[in-house]
Amino acid sequence: MDSTPHTAPLDGTPRNSSARGVVITITSGKGGVGKTTTTANLGVALGLKGKKVAVLDGDIGLRNLDIVMGLENRIVYDIVDFVEGRCRLRQALIRDKRAVPGELYLLPTAQTRDKTAINPKQMVDVCNELREEFDFILVDSPAGIEQGFQNALAPADQVLVVTNPEVSSVRDADRVIGLVESSEKGPARLIINRTVAARVKRQEMLSIEDITEILSTEIIGVVPEDEAILSSSNRGTPVAYNGTSPAARAYQDIVRRLLGEVVPLDSENKESFLESLRSLFRRN
């Protein structure tokens, strides 16, 4: 890395000093619902839309955003190194060069520390510094509602809660939505992840309407179950780079909504042709 101060714009172009990036925290309460996959894909989709984006791994000690994005080989420094003064912020930022015409950077977390290595005030400071250079800062929250979650929530301007159409994650989502409200970070918006239209149709799975009714929270996106997700994380290439898969299209729609476009939800609720064919042949 060169010796330019870390406050300089990363691409060397001057940035309007009044422009301040938006911090969006992605959280869920329950683990395993798809926070990290969501964060990676929204980052990629925003980058492909021409935005300057930083994605920040909030799960100290259980680093994963790097491997989902395929950037794990390039980590030298992390957010804890920066906070403790061992590097400059730009030395810890890893660029994903695939997300053009925008810019996408990962700020990795530490793998060998724990949640107490950073406090909410430090997270706010890091994000404020990132706001100067980026349009969007996406914070991937850890599961749970303890300090890691509080750290992720502290800098947030907006909060997206990821849930699955399944009882335990909806219950945890309700708890988290309440915590977001009481921290005056609300209203949170909801991403329903891993829906299967055929199963909703057969009334084996909660529908978008059911979840909306239960949580009375605005839904910003519905991401269908998609086999492409597993192979994309196997390879470290977020599915949003492959614009044709159903999940990729859902992430693109969420990004358009984040950017203020009106994109109807019901288009995602419909069964794909392939899925209708599959459900025709399915026995159970």
Add this chain to the structure above:
Amino acid sequence: MEFFRRIFGGSSSAQTAKQRLRFVLIHDRAEIPPGMLELIKDDIIAVISRRINIDRDNVAVNIDTAGPESKLLVDIPILSDNVQEAGRQRGTPQRRAAK
């Protein structure tokens, strides 16, 4: 996608996942981030090639976790050029002056 991959003989995504996990877990267990090895490699190349001619493109720095302690394995191929020649050419000005 998988169909075309099988025809053209690319590696499966599961194989890719396995290789990536192997690599990243070695670094996790040794508590050395992967990118740090690249920096160490650059440092080693800079120091060694001040004295002797080495094959910079084939220097390898790896972590060996096979034994009870993690080891840093550094493999530096030496080019067949006269070692002393390289030392003289690349020696620091002070050293040359001393000679």
